[in-house]
Amino acid sequence: MTDLPSPGAPGRRTITGFSNPLVKFLRSLRDKKHRKREKRFLAEGLRLLTDARESGMLPEMLVMAIGRDPHPLLDELEAAVLSSGGEVVEMDVEILAKVTGKDNPQAVAGVFAEFDTRLAQLDRSAAPIWLVAQALRDPGNLGTMLRTGDAVGAGGLILIDDCADPFSVEAVRASMGAIFTQKLAIARWDEFQSWLRTGPGQLVAASLRDPTDYRQAAYAAPCFLMVGNESQGLPAAYEEACDLRVTIPMLGRADSLNAAVAGAVLAYEALAHLRPN
Amino acid sequence: MTDLPSPGAPGRRTITGFSNPLVKFLRSLRDKKHRKREKRFLAEGLRLLTDARESGMLPEMLVMAIGRDPHPLLDELEAAVLSSGGEVVEMDVEILAKVTGKDNPQAVAGVFAEFDTRLAQLDRSAAPIWLVAQALRDPGNLGTMLRTGDAVGAGGLILIDDCADPFSVEAVRASMGAIFTQKLAIARWDEFQSWLRTGPGQLVAASLRDPTDYRQAAYAAPCFLMVGNESQGLPAAYEEACDLRVTIPMLGRADSLNAAVAGAVLAYEALAHLRPN
Missing domain, CATH: 3.30.1330.30 (Ribosomal protein L30/S12)
Structure with a gap:
């Protein structure tokens, strides 16, 4: 100011x-x-x-x-x-x-x-689930992912590549307050990869390439659930870098879900596997 | 014209x-x-x-x-x-x-x-899952629900009370083509209730009032999954009219999910229970 x-x-x-x-x-x-x-x-x-x-x-x-x-x-x-x-x-x-x-x-x-958005401020052991979005362009989707993260007890949202601005009025509004409870980090893919591999962490993506059903997969905490750009999805190289690729059933004509919806379906599934009873 | x-x-x-x-x-x-x-x-x-x-x-x-x-x-x-x-x-x-x-x-x-949007044109036996939205105001959420419906093999989306217009450019776009594959009906709550009770059908809502975990619930086809208005949720009387009320875990500060996200989490859970193996 x-x-x-x-x-x-x-x-x-x-x-x-x-x-x-x-x-x-x-x-x-x-x-x-x-x-x-x-x-x-x-x-x-x-x-x-x-x-x-x-x-x-x-x-x-x-x-x-x-x-x-x-x-x-x-x-x-x-x-x-x-x-x-x-x-x-x-x-x-x-x-x-x-x-x-x-x-x-x-x-x-x-x-x-604005909050500190460096990867270094994240404590990955603080939560079993982390959400990761790649090139997410819609501020409403971004805010919705923060809101979902809050609901599943995620640690926060990591934004990879060129995402919408999480501090825009639209994203803040769609987060319904989760902008204040979820950690936020912004990083390039290479940075994120380097940071991720310095400690425990399972990188998971929804993918059409691998037939592991998302209900049967072996999620492990800290579990980093990654969704891709609204129109392109995740780049193939990013999918390949994942530790686990899971398939969400698509029974209709379309081959993808809304990005925030895909993140939520994965996050609630991972929660059911990782949550202590 | x-x-x-x-x-x-x-x-x-x-x-x-x-x-x-x-x-x-x-x-x-x-x-x-x-x-x-x-x-x-x-x-x-x-x-x-x-x-x-x-x-x-x-x-x-x-x-x-x-x-x-x-x-x-x-x-x-x-x-x-x-x-x-x-x-x-x-x-x-x-x-x-x-x-x-x-x-x-x-x-x-x-x-x-425009398509026929009367309840009478729906064949409830055509699909195990139907989505129902009450007073959903955001055309993006509405289109996203159509898209999710397509993905889970739902029969269609029933719009109760004053919802956004499913034929708006924004809703059509967000549906990603599902406007053309999902059936659509528009009705008042009383009409919907009357129609629903003329045949088999389980009306389900996510609710904070009832402690049945959404993962453990006994979903039955044809299963009508209902979500409420973005800021008000479902009216209490609508929840009470449901055959099944389920709880989605909310581990954070907020007490609700984005409406389209809640619908998707419920729909994928119901699909896992109802889908023939």
Whole structure:
């Protein structure tokens, strides 16, 4: 937040002019290039922000409308942000609409620092299941995979090659809060391979090449379940590098599932095998 | 297609003016109100149209650009449309871009008659699994459920209450061709209940109220797997009307899965129980 007046200064601020640089800054966070430069992202909605808080994550800045209706969860959030040294910014509802793109006076948004997305911060022994997505382009699919990861008790999601930005508003929304509970790593395939092979880890892909039924396969923790790009699937070399290739039945005309669906079907199957009874 | 010159006339037509009523008609099919009035929908892309043809469905009208690159699958499609009495319309690439919303000279679109969506046309004995969605609002989720239905060999998708339009361009696209292979029905809850109870059928929902693990449940064909609205889930009364309520483990913070994911996890589990070995 380099160009901002008093960046990160704790306390309250009120903004009544569209030309305030903070408005431009907040709007710019809808754009990937700016998010990367600022190393910040937006999460919108009281539910998402409450999920974040309950997961121990507070926004650096909380943004809402002057004259909104009071809400006890919002009051708690506000107090938590202020006491953690963050900032609470109130603005005219018309200005807020420009920031959030929604004409909703109850809208609330938080600015979060991006998380560390290096492979090195992952503790593979922390969970039996990890999800891996290769060149996943749809932010909705990406957020849905985070949400599924949370549900199956996965450790996190590893993004290989050019994936959608997990910090986009769409991905954060589709994650339904799991962006705050799942670990996230971004890596090239070679990096991921090197990291994976420095420790225990079974790399698994759904594949049409190998006839091991996904229900009968021998999953082993930590199990890394990989799905490929929405239209291309996984590159053949990536499939070959897997320790286990499993087949999900396809009884109809199509030869593939939606990527987030394939990940979920595999993840729930692996969970049934790996979960202690 | 009431206002069109020579509606449905077999043969070829070339359009070079933006003001041609056919251009307006084609653009109007992006809008639900007009689709309902015309009882027609658009499917875009050679892959989708080829899927349709292989499933025995041909567009009444095939629309493409003058001067496009030749493609053998497109040639076959064109011949099939003409020989079935349909129409092939070529237009300037700029006009096509207005129709498809894409600046792609290889774009191709087909106009299809909407299918019969009454419950009465469903043959419940035709498949062991049927998917049911209640108030599903996201066309991507709806299309994804059709795609999953195709994959598990389901008979079709039944849409209860106010769902997204299955004939929207987005839902058709997300179905990856399954709109042409899965049966589709649209009904109010009361109608669906009445129809369901006139024959065999087990109504199943994922629920937090009942502790039957979804892996241990006694699925019975024809099995109707129901998922609820993206933010509200199923109404309590709908859950209570089910023959079987099953629990999908939720090990994280969230208490629900993406609707299309929940449907897929249930559908693949039911398939494993019901599929003849």
